[in-house]
Amino acid sequence: MSAPTTIALIIGSLRKESINRKFAEYIVSQMPDSIKVEEVNIADLPLYNQDYDDTTINSYERVRQQLKAADAVLIVTPEHNRTMPAALKNVIDIASRPYKESVWAHKKVAVVTASPSNYGGINSGLDVRKSMEMLLAQIMTSPEMFLSQATESLNEDGSVSERTQKYLERFINALVAFVGSKSA
Ligand SMILES: Cc1cc2nc3c(=O)[nH]c(=O)nc-3n(C[C@H](O)[C@H](O)[C@H](O)COP(=O)(O)O)c2cc1C
Structure with missing residues (x-):
């Protein structure tokens, strides 16, 4: 049997109750x-x-190896002060x-942003793309996914609302095709 296709998941928020984590989990x-899918801590x-380039830092090696081994990377992230969070x-x-x-x-890299604001964290998403372009990653360009007023897309128990599940369907299908294809 062939090895499964793997996606390394990076969540740009460190907080426990992250709304981005909830969309990522869905x-x-x-x-x-x-x-x-394997999360990258x-x-x-x-x-x-x-200066650390000449030394071994275990956590650096861990994430480098995890990302290197993955067939694709999914980044789900908030926006902090009009750009991506420092941790990302x-x-x-x-x-x-x-x-x-x-x-x-x-x-292969796909990006989702979510924010309670009307702009959906778009500046963060576009800045991630800017870095990825410079780094010669293969970015999933369509559909773009910037989830605005995202707290309203979550039910009280933290699950994703039915309306937003429908909205995410095209992105999810595109992601599966993108990750599964040899080139996109
Ligand atoms: C330091 C900081 C800066 C923020 N800046 C922005 C911003 O520029 N644009 C925006 O839409 N939301 C901004 N927010 C609000 C976040 O979108 C909101 O806190 C969101 O819930 C963070 O995502 P998370 O729940 O996944 O952590 C900021 C929040 C913090 C803590």
């Missing part, structure tokens, strides 16, 4: 059995410093180095 729950990563930028930087050992080149 998207993961809709993946077929042929796709295995970014909470324990020391702030990237180029940190893991992007860590996995882009040492020089010429970046894990991002040709990596």
Whole structure:
């Protein structure tokens, strides 16, 4: 039997009650059995410093290996002060180095942002794309997914509302096709 396709999941929020985590969990729950999703823990990563390129930091090695081994990366993230959260930028930087050992080149990457605001965290999503373009990742371009007024898309128990489940369907189908295809 062939190995399952794997998606490494990065959630840009570190907080326990993250709304982005709730949307990520729903998207993961809709993946077929042929796709295995593994979360990349970014909470324990020391702030990237180029001086560390010559040393071994276990948490850096862990995320680099996890991302390298994955067939694709799904990033679900809030927006902090009109850009991506520092913790997300940190893991992007860590996995882009040492020089010429970046894990991002040709990596399939899909991005979702969610925010209680009307703008859906779009600035964060576009900034992630900007970094990914520079790093030569293969970005899933359609459909874009910036979930606005996202707290209203969650039921009281934290589950995703039926309306938003429907809205996410096209993204989820596109993600499965994107991850499953050899090139997109
Ligand atoms: C430091 C900080 C900066 C924020 N800046 C923005 C922002 O620029 N745009 C926005 O839509 N929401 C902003 N927010 C609000 C977040 O969208 C909101 O807290 C959201 O719930 C965070 O996602 P999470 O629940 O997944 O952690 C900010 C929140 C924090 C803590």
